Structure formats: C-alpha cells, structure tokens
Amino acid sequence: MGSAGRTFAALLLVLNFSLYMIVLGIAGWEVNRALDGFGSDGALSIFLELALIAGVVGIASVLTGVAHLKTWKAESGAAAGSAALIAWLLTLLALGFSCKEINKDDFRGDKVKTLEALVIIVAGFQLLYVLVLQMGPGHAYDI
Numbered sequence: 586m587g588s589a590g591r592t593f594a595a596l597l598l599v600l601n602f603s604l605y606m607i608v609l610g611i612a613g614w615e616v617n618r619a620l621d622g623f624g625s626d627g628a629l630s631i632f633l634e635l636a637l638i639a640g641v642v643g644i645a646s647v648l649t650g651v652a653h654l655k656t657w658k659a660e661s662g663a664a665a666g667s668a669a670l671i672a673w674l675l676t677l678l679a680l681g682f683s684c685k686e687i688n689k690d691d692f693r694g695d696k697v698k699t700l701e702a703l704v705i706i707v708a709g710f711q712l713l714y715v716l717v718l719q720m721g722p723g724h725a726y727d728i
Contacts, residue, residue, distance in 0.1 A: 632685075
C-alpha cells in the first residue's frame with residue numbers, strides 16, 4: 586500500500602485517538618458519578634467498565650500504531666496489528682453492552698447515550714484500522 590496506506594493509517598490513528606479519549610472521558614465521568622452515590626443499574630455499570638477498558642486498550646493500540654508508522658515494517662506491523670485487534674475485540678464487547686442498553690429502553694442520560702453512540706462509531710473505525718494494517722508491509726495483500 587506504500588505511502589497512501591501509511592497516510593490513511595495515520596489519519597485513522599488520529600481519529601481513533603480522539604474517539605477513544607472522548608470515550609474515556611465520558612465513561613470516567615459516569616463512573617465517577619456512580620461512585621459518588623448517584624448509582625447505576627448492573628448492565629450500565631458493566632458497560633461503563635468495558636468502555637473504560639476498551640478505551641485504555643484503544644489508546645495503547647494507537648501508541649503502538651504510532652511506533653509502527655515510524656518504521657512501517659512487517660515486524661512493527663505485527664505488534665500494531667495485534668494491539669489493534671485486541672482493542673477492536675474489547676470495543677466490540679462494549680458495543681454489545683451498548684446495544685443492550687439501547688434496547689432496554691430505560692431512561693439513560695445524554696452522556697450515556699453519547700457514549701453508546703461513540704462506542705459504536707469507534708468500533709467501526711477500529712475495524713477499518715485493523716484492515717488497513719493487514720494490507721500493510723509484509724502481507725500477502727501488498728500492492
């Protein structure tokens with residue numbers, strides 16, 4: 586994929602970094618609110634915890650991706666691809682709970698609704714990033 590793939594991967598990294606930071610901010614805010622005694626139901630608590638874990642692993646994936654962009658070799662691509670895949674799978678887990686929360690039709694605050702939407706969006710962009718890494722240097726799809 587050459588320099589076009591590298592540029593596209595860099596744009597996805599910036600986008601994923603921004604989205605994961607927003608997810609971490611909103612999820613952290615809601616967890617802090619729950620810890621202060623405003624409480625949340627069991628499914629929402631699990632969703633918030635998974636969103637926090639997915640956000641942290643997503644940021645780690647972005648950092649690994651930045652290191653890969655510097656070298657753009659198959660060796661660093663394997664590490665970046667592994668981290669990206671793990672982050673995507675954890676984001677999918679949070680996405681499942683997000684869909685459950687949406688389907689429950691209970692009252693949820695605007696921040697929780699925003700967090701649910703962001704988790705769905707970041708799961709799509711993370712998948713796109715995983716696919717771009719699979720077409721990077723040293724892979725069978727090299728163009």
